[in-house]
Amino acid sequence: MVTAHDITDRVALIELPLPLVGLTSVNCYVVRGADETVLVDPGWSSPDTDRTLCEGLDLLGVDIRSISRILTTHHHWDHYTQGITWQGELGIPVHLGREDADSIHAWRELDGAFPRQVDLLRRAGADLLATEVASIPVEPHEAAMDFDVPAAWIDDAEVIDLGGTTIRAVATPGHTRGHVCFEVTEDHLLLTGDHVLPRITPSIAYEREPDRRSLTSYLSSLRIVTEMPRHQMLPAHGAVGGAAADRAAELIQHHEERLEVIRDLVSRGRSTAQEVAAGMTWTRRERSLHDLETVHQMTAVLEAAAHLTVLADDGALVLAAQDGIDRYAVA
Numbered sequence: 001m002v003t004a005h006d007i008t009d010r011v012a013l014i015e016l017p018l019p020l021v022g023l024t025s026v027n028c029y030v031v032r033g034a035d036e037t038v039l040v041d042p043g044w045s046s047p048d049t050d051r052t053l054c055e056g057l058d059l060l061g062v063d064i065r066s067i068s069r070i071l072t073t074h075h076h077w078d079h080y081t082q083g084i085t086w087q088g089e090l091g092i093p094v095h096l097g098r099e100d101a102d103s104i105h106a107w108r109e110l111d112g113a114f115p116r117q118v119d120l121l122r123r124a125g126a127d128l129l130a131t132e133v134a135s136i137p138v139e140p141h142e143a144a145m146d147f148d149v150p151a152a153w154i155d156d157a158e159v160i161d162l163g164g165t166t167i168r169a170v171a172t173p174g175h176t177r178g179h180v181c182f183e184v185t186e187d188h189l190l191l192t193g194d195h196v197l198p199r200i201t202p203s204i205a206y207e208r209e210p211d212r213r214s215l216t217s218y219l220s221s222l223r224i225v226t227e228m229p230r231h232q233m234l235p236a237h238g239a240v241g242g243a244a245a246d247r248a249a250e251l252i253q254h255h256e257e258r259l260e261v262i263r264d265l266v267s268r269g270r271s272t273a274q275e276v277a278a279g280m281t282w283t284r285r286e287r288s289l290h291d292l293e294t295v296h297q298m299t300a301v302l303e304a305a306a307h308l309t310v311l312a313d314d315g316a317l318v319l320a321a322q323d324g325i326d327r328y329a330v331a
């Protein structure tokens, strides 16, 4: 049974399945105007997604041939790859935030599953973990994924007029460098992608070419959403509704608390991101670093590193590189 229903006269939702543990669905939105109909984030490329999308569009009374373009919030597979499949098969152009280009190019140019992350982990003082991560292979089914450049790049504040329905792109770097939210102006809706999610704290910089200042970017992107007080949130995962600004404020608060914890850990002598991450708890179940599986340990250490970078940029900590390892101390 496919879940597909109207949210307003302009916007409808189709819930799509995901082949992941933990995260089992992604919200695809259909936005309609008098002249154009577009899809936003049509999911993870698979026969299952294809079928569910077609059934959902049928239920909504949308002819697939009437779809003029596919907008995507970022290049992660659960948002982007079915779009690339349809761009190839049906000729529907995909649009993606311009700053995501580097991570897509790096997919072909770099070897291994997490090439840049290996170097970042070594700088974070996590040598053992770096060696483990370096040995994670790209699986054959991953190598075969439809993953290519889009037909068009989206820039901040770009406006798409669908005829009586206006979509405005809001660049929100952080989760990925090119992440974009889409405002449906007349309805005061914000399609938040993975930038603002109702229950999950979005990961930052989980991409092929991560940005060292990802948390700085992410926090300013959250502030942009706090300045949109009237907008209801249509997230890419989880329940729709609720004020986007309120949830963005909660996420800022969460990171401010983490920054405080980390500053405190450094003041008590922990100097690398690895040492800091090992002194914190992770996930909603408050697990310790070493109870996490390898990839989650990687994201935890890199998240600690991103917080340390923010604190150093703010002048709360000082950074001194020593033998290729970043060490922090209280300023």
Ligand SMILES: [Zn+2]
Binding pocket: 026, 076, 078, 079, 194, 236, 237
């Ligand atoms: Zn996602």
